[in-house]
Amino acid sequence: MSKDIKYLFITIISLIFIFCSVWLVGINFAVIMLSLFICLNIIYFEKQKQKSIINPVTFIGLFWFLYTNADFINNIDNSSYLKNVSGYVYFLYTLIIVIFYIAYSTFSFSPGKKKYTFSSTHEWTIKIASSISLILISVQYYYLIFVFGGWDFIFLSKGERTLLISGVSIIYTASSQILYMLAPLMYILSKRNRLRSIKYLSYLMIFSNVTISLLIIDRSNLLISILPIIFLKDHFNKISNYLLGLLSIGAFIILIDFKNLVFNILNNSSVFSLNIKIPEEFFVSFSITKDIIEKLESNSIEYLYGMSYLETLLTTLIPFVQVDALSTWYVKTYYPSIYNSGGGLAFSSVAESVLNFGIVGILIYFILIGYVFKSVAIKKDNSDLFLLFYSLLIPMTYKLFRSEFYSLIKTPVWFWIMPLLLILLLNSLFNSVKMKGK
Incomplete structure (x- = not known):
């Protein structure tokens, strides 16, 4: 039996299992299994392409699964959990991994003929x-x-x-x-x-x-x-x-x-x-995204229309200009006791995208992330400089779901690049x- 036939067989059985688990176990369990199916497929395809599971895209799939489903695991017995805003947020989180991977797989670049090595x-x-x-x-x-x-x-x-x-x-x-x-x-x-x-x-x-x-x-x-x-x-x-x-x-x-x-x-x-329990940070990020959406719908906060991105670029280019990161603004505004004790909460790129441009912001942001990752992945084969950047992208995938643009950009630019x-x-x-x- 060829690999393709085996894969098709396993895929069909998995999808039947996920579909039946909605009635046999519960909708939340089915959601978690669907996410696991997406995650394992990303890991499988990247393993086939790169002959190794140690790459940024694999880790994006892994961290996406953890940050997307931790909240569902905590509420696995709550049958109505998916019916409120959590269902919409899950849709957004599923959309970002699909959009990212399509963008990553679709973009094509020339690595260039000239090799650059640290020789x-x-x-x-x-x-x-x-x-x-x-x-x-x-x-x-x-x-x-x-x-x-x-x-x-x-x-x-x-x-x-x-x-x-x-x-x-x-x-x-x-x-x-x-x-x-x-x-x-x-x-x-x-x-x-x-x-x-x-x-x-x-x-x-x-x-x-x-x-x-x-x-x-x-x-x-x-x-x-x-x-x-x-x-x-x-x-x-x-x-x-x-x-x-x-x-x-x-x-x-x-x-x-x-x-x-x-x-x-x-x-x-x-x-x-x-x-063995889920660390708080894995479901706090998802919860903050829910909270931001609810606040936008109730008009208690307004869309930023790109202002957080512009402020990040400004403070990155001119380090003496100080602005609060969105994570700081959120904790200072809504959880002052946590802020005063030196604590913080895991604001995410997903929440920031929604806060700036809604669902359109998510599409644009994660298409660009896919573009950046694919560009570095191709150029690493001809350049040790991009090989170094590629290695540093792997741990940065961890921050993609728990940090805003400010934290993702400023530290690498000033302390790495x-x-x-x-x-x-x-x-x-x-x-x-x-x-x-x-």
């Missing part, structure tokens, strides 16, 4: 990036030990940690974010130039980033630390299916019980007391001086 012409890139990396690692641990209070920091509450970290100098934030970019950069440089010492330095940065992420119990930073390197190791060496299985189990723990697990370890509690361009510019400058000296 022997990047001697100064290696020297500069190595020096910056060691300095920034030192800065990280300086803040952890002398500013955050060292061991005492571990036993602070989540709110206390958030307030303490948010109150520190931009130097700490910048050092951590730049290291997220430098670690995969150094790994690519080590592979292109066969320099084992540079590879070990990239591992040191990963170790530092992971350690800090564990101590501050930050799931997002942990994913940004490890996912690009896992992709790059698979890209250059191909990771075995066995190891991928172990990594998948680890990723499941990180996504589902990370904060509880790390908190138990740090406080000498039982390491094995897994508390700008430092990288500066390093490459200095490398080019020093190479020119060296050539003139000859």
